[in-house]
Amino acid sequence: MTMGANSRRPVLPSLLAEAGAQAARLEQVLWRARRLAETVAQGQRRQRKRGQGENFRQFRLYQAGEASSSIDWRRSSRDDEFYIRDKEHEIAQTVYLMPDLSASMHYCSRQALCSKEERALLWLFMLAEFFVKSGERVAVPGLLPPGLGRNAAEKLAAALLEYKSYPQTSGIKADFAAVGSKAHCIIISDFLDKVEDWERIFALLAEKGAHIGLIIIADPAETDFPFSGDTVFCDPESGEEVYFGQVQTMAAAYREIYQQQRQSLARQAAAFGGTLLEDETNAPLQNRIEKLERFLQRD
Structure with missing residues (x-):
């Protein structure tokens, strides 16, 4: 059927309504994100007190065999660990944020506060x-190049609304090849793909010398x-449906398989120097701030 001008008109109101709803939802998320970002920043400032221009990646933990003269005693005096100033990170780094916006992330059970x-x-x-x-x-491969500058969250939200070709199939399909050398890459996903597939991604990032962080939702x-x-x-x-009767009899076996998958993912990430942070959607994100601060210090 040939689509004429008249056939498009009924569609426009629904598209506009959907766009308005998406914009309103993103605006609410943005407002919460800005508040949380300030909370995290305040926590980092309280912990560091390092002086202007220093960030959480300028120090790393002392490794056995390194010269003791390289220890930053001023920084180490505030913790029970020994720290070394990492001169490689004293200039601005590029952080690649890799969000998974595939169909599996739309899931929201009755126990959850929001969708993944x-x-x-x-x-x-x-x-x-x-x-x-x-x-x-900051960069989001496939969406925005490194930079962003001020109002980063607003620019990302606008790009998500306008840029329809951002990968929607699976988190594993993101453009990891675009991650720069020795950058920081934080992947935000439910990580329900096969661990073997993620292992290949971790290996690719490790070859680039990238620091890998996983936020598991x-x-x-x-x-x-x-x-x-x-x-x-x-x-x-895929749209594939599977029917089970008396499905509660499978609960124990399912939980065991689920935990095995998570443990395997954690082992593979650790093998490539990755760090993990787990988050469940039945708790406010504010409850994860302390874990996030530790995650940022390790990343």
């Missing part, structure tokens, strides 16, 4: 604000498996 996608966006905007305010360059139903009776499960990306 909304939590991923909150992490994305908050981290963009935080890193830019810390003097770093899970819905409580994915970790607890609260289902019972006759249940139909649908793959949000």
